[in-house]
Amino acid sequence: MNPTKNTPTPDDIESYLIRHRHRYRQELCDFLSIPSVSAQQEHRDDMVQAADWLAANLRGAGLIAEIHTGPGHPIVLAEWRGAGSEAPTVLIYGHYDVEPPGPVELWRTPPFEPTLREGRIYARGATDDKGQLLLHIKALEACLAVRGELPVNVILVAEGEEETGGSHLASFIEAHADRLRCSAIVVSDSAMLGPGMPALVTTLRGIVSLEIEVFGPARELHSGEYGGTVVNPAMALARILAGVHDADGRIVIPGFTDRCRDWPEAQRAELAELPFTDEAFREEAAVPVLGGEAGFTTLERRWMRPTFEIHGLVSGHTDEGTKSIIPPSALAKVSCRLVPDQNPEEIDRLVRAYVEERTPPGVRAEVRTLATAPPWRAHSADWLYAAATQATEATFGRLPLRVGGGGSIPVVTDFTRALGAPVLLLGFGLPGENPHAPNEHFELENFELGMRTTAVLLESLGRR
């Protein structure tokens, strides 16, 4: 690489980005108009259409793009290898599938008719993850258009099964590990800490999703004739669930927290310094007061501590009015969020053992595992963080904040395991953009700041 190429001079790229701003917004609208809902069979063709659209857009940007079809939704793989074998290779990951829109009547404008309002674009998938995926492509386009080349080799992988926890990408990565070999992996599928506060996610919680079903009498029993003489499976389930936490909100399933590692004191101190207030978070969550495990701050509860949450309950008579029965069964849908160094398989075993031990004679409990993902902690890769720092300083005018992530991004672990490269989780969403709720949106300013950040980041990585 010659020194000219290495000077960070994004002005030419920036002016290109500004000139093409309206076209980029239009492209984002086009992308968001395709209802690529991976969970719903009726959108199967839309998934194909979204993958096609993406491949065409990548080709338009100057990359070589392929669509890999197989048992799941298509995987889009694009490459630009013009930087030479000496230059670093950066793998950018994103997903083109979106969550189901949910109740359409709760949307101010239809979920698949993208609408610009107050500097935001409203549509399902705007922030999660179409907007954050497209900004990378548009940055690549700008660099290639202005300079005729990129400062690094680039591989872009976009999948269509992120929202359904599909496993086809994991096997694709395994199968193409040689081709995907890279120096760093960049993922933009997360949020900043707040407006103007870019954040690097350094940990992710894992997950174990379970169904716990308790079976009682073989049929509905009249609660007058049988009430008080048989074990009510709904009550047995309530007691199993209620026993998970002690009065201080600690999970007391034996062994559950044994492997939880508190963050180092220095990092907890850094956490306490983050521009975050409980009050703002409480308002955003729309709850009267916050809750959680005693002895930890809200951010620690969110990023450093595991959870056991109930997502759904169903048993017996759920219609209007009374039906005085002892129900034959009761079901809870739950998940445990895990932190390093908890192991999903071990947690699964511990929960099963706990449920078994707490199931009274007279009923039978069944635990079904729906999905698991391990927790993740960033490997130290100072050069990668240095490049990210340089990029956000150039665009946001400040260092990125080092934060945790409360959710799970299973693909991060898949990439780490198969490719061994460090991962940079640098997102451009904002808290409250409703990624899985009605009226999802994405701040257009961050769509554009994200493009500039990517451009500078690639420049910085190219100088490595």
Add this chain to the structure above:
Amino acid sequence: MNPTKNTPTPDDIESYLIRHRHRYRQELCDFLSIPSVSAQQEHRDDMVQAADWLAANLRGAGLIAEIHTGPGHPIVLAEWRGAGSEAPTVLIYGHYDVEPPGPVELWRTPPFEPTLREGRIYARGATDDKGQLLLHIKALEACLAVRGELPVNVILVAEGEEETGGSHLASFIEAHADRLRCSAIVVSDSAMLGPGMPALVTTLRGIVSLEIEVFGPARELHSGEYGGTVVNPAMALARILAGVHDADGRIVIPGFTDRCRDWPEAQRAELAELPFTDEAFREEAAVPVLGGEAGFTTLERRWMRPTFEIHGLVSGHTDEGTKSIIPPSALAKVSCRLVPDQNPEEIDRLVRAYVEERTPPGVRAEVRTLATAPPWRAHSADWLYAAATQATEATFGRLPLRVGGGGSIPVVTDFTRALGAPVLLLGFGLPGENPHAPNEHFELENFELGMRTTAVLLESLGRR
């Protein structure tokens, strides 16, 4: 009354009953074919049809019958007053409405196509209560046909809101108390203790039916982003419910059991002597082992102790698969069965106070009362029990067993309060006839023994 009339000679009546057996079965089938489901608006016309059918059948038997229409389902009132003002007046109560059939695919034959099988008639309402109501009418018909008169004056009241807990009968009784004045009230809406074991119910449990709903965040929250930092309303509900009982199955809601009166030692000893085995009851309930409050037998748990049972639970995501949310709310449908001298209004207050005290900050609980009925204990009326004893000895060849009732029959209290007459609860159903479940049925032998028992009972009461 002349002495001839008073001699118990049921042979002529019995032979009439036998001669008309097939027509009676056919009439029961006709009655059961009318889907008089009081809870479902779509069956409004069927309710009217059932009331009409009943009035016509009563007129055919020789009574004067009226249909009272009003805000609720029709009330059928029939009378035969030919015994004279000196003779006792017996009020017979029954209901012509039935429970919804529930999942039709669980019925071996359709719920409203009555089918004879193995000496039983299968249909919704067979035992609860159309069969038990009709047997009284057929006994009246036989007496009137054979003798030209009845040994007592008879009032028959049949309502169409028993299964929905409607309150229109209560006001009807209040409004017509003078006309309904009687010496005794006979109700057949309960079960014998087993085949060939007629039973007199001497207590009934009351009920307080409630919905407990816990409200958390204003919208679904992503359990990755918010898990561990807000109070999950489903978990709060589970903890409220789980706290109702201690480890021994005792209800520990403060004050809840203060007014529970244990049965006198003599009666508990009688209870222990009943031909009842836990094993047979366990099999009938289709559970692996029985449960309940420590320190009490199964029959005591059923008749002498109060309950807190969950009928239904619903919260958040109940469809297939995972949806990692903290739900905005969680609902439990519950009821407490009450025993003398518990008071429904007081229990309602105590449960509300308990729920409030157990609701953690961060969520809000709402308790809605759906229905209440006080517990009931038979007033001593030796002459009435003597007549019942005579009747079951003549037909079943044995004394009636004195039992409790686990369920609630609110109208019994309404009658007692308004009319002041003693109530005889003498049912001809059998345990396991699935009154509120699929494949409800009624033993034809008991349909016929019930007619004979009524005939002898009226003779005995006429001799008073």
